[in-house]
Amino acid sequence: MAKQPPTVGSSTFERIKRDIIFGTLAPGSKLKLDDLKKRYSASVSTLRETLNRLASDGFVAAQEQRGFFVTPVSKDDLREIASLRVLLERHALRLSIANGDTEWEGNVVAAHHKLHRMEVLMQAGDETEKETWKRYDWEFHLSLIRACNSQNLLSLHSKIYDKYLRYQMLVFTFRGEAAAAEHQGMLDAALARDPDTATKFLEDHINNGLTHTLEAM
Amino acid sequence: MAKQPPTVGSSTFERIKRDIIFGTLAPGSKLKLDDLKKRYSASVSTLRETLNRLASDGFVAAQEQRGFFVTPVSKDDLREIASLRVLLERHALRLSIANGDTEWEGNVVAAHHKLHRMEVLMQAGDETEKETWKRYDWEFHLSLIRACNSQNLLSLHSKIYDKYLRYQMLVFTFRGEAAAAEHQGMLDAALARDPDTATKFLEDHINNGLTHTLEAM
DNA sequence: TAAGTAAAAAATATATGATATTATTGATTT
DNA sequence: AAATCAATAATATCATATATTTTTTACTTA
Helix, strand or coil, X not given: CCCCCCCHHHHHHHHHHHHHHCCCCCCCCEECHHHHHHXXXXXXXXXXXXXXXXXXXXXXXXXXXXXXXXXXXXXXXXXXHHHHHHHHHHHHHHHHHHHCCHHHHHXXXXXXXXXXXXXXXXXXXXXXXXXXXXXXXXXXXXXXXXXXXXXXXXXXXXXXXXXXXXXXXXXXXCCCHHHHHHHHHHHHXXXXXXXXXXXXXXXXXXXXXXXXXXXXX | CCCCCCCHHHHHHHHHHHHHHCCCCCCCCEECHHHHHHHHCCCHHHHHHHHHHHHHHCXXXXXXXXXXXXXXXXXXXXXXXXXXXXXXXXXXXXXXXXXXXXXXXXXXXXXXXXXXXXXHHHHCCCCCCHHHHHHHHHHHHHHHHHHHCCXXXXXXXXXXXXXHHHHHHHCCCCCCHHHHHHHHHHHHHHHCCCHHHHHHHHHHHHHHHHHHHHHHC
């Protein structure tokens, strides 16, 4: 029962999305089909499908008759994204804390453990694992809200998270101890089933990250 | 300076989306490329681009190697959608009431006027204008939150609104006087710059609609 | 008969080439 | 420098072709 190999379409989608999030494809740059064809070794049909999907997700801007561009960035857009992330993730966290069972707690603890290990490493100056660290960050935040009991909410949140992530990657700098403390605060409050404290830590966490990123832009 | 004719792609997108929202394409049904080709007179490539976009928006479910389906409906999904609409629209309404200028007020009043005219008509038993009525409903709700000052929020909201709309169309019945009163309440509170009352009316409005639809399902 | 399996048919995923339309560029003129 | 127009490039769309995968049908065997 091996997982079937991903189709050209879905793997191209992931690759382009990743390249946009991690800045390999610069904000605002033109996405010429001919270039992409070489770069991702896929046909025009496949690429157009992919770009249309990414456009719907907001990573690509499609201009009728003029083709596709990497969605540009701006401070205002970042502020909007951060604010939406707060709105969605706070809400999901509250629901999750109210609904989560022991299984959920276990997953949260596990996710935090992995993230924390990585944070210690990064604070020691090791920056080789940026991507792993970001993945663990995502997994921790996701684990916290996973018991919110709304697929639609989780799906919306993950889209916003990815957009937020792009801005973080754009000006990459590690917030270190502060961010780690906020994560710890969220963990403790979640396990203590204290939604007010947990959401307070979350809100600070996102807003501090926002300030940090805005300053670096 | 005439608006340029829409491309085959975008008009196909709108048509299929509309057919899903208004139930012409039944929930869960298979979307065979060959059939769609005839029905919308577009090529497979164009259709696949369209379906991929709709999949990203959640109106179509794409199953790898097995093609596309109209996203199924369920009571739980509807509850999630309604809850998200409350979350997003409440938030946007608060921001909008805080930011809106006189221009905004004018647009809100105008949108409500048109909606109200239609509501009177519907209460008199005329059901021929369902689609116009629904458009005016959308325009009124949009006008209220338009001053929220966040493109991202508006865009998220419009996607959720459309999903909610599909459920309403699915079991179409007019809530009549009650809904009209809630609209009036929102209008008055918005003009009075009373966010608490306005969001209360909004929340009731959506939740009553939800109950109404759930009962009819 | 039920269950399983192999062959056939249908549908999808992907690629390519062709055409019409639209944008962009560069040269030319005013 | 601005405006114009031809030449070039790029996109949007479609029709076809092929490989793969699903689904259906027919057939076999327990």
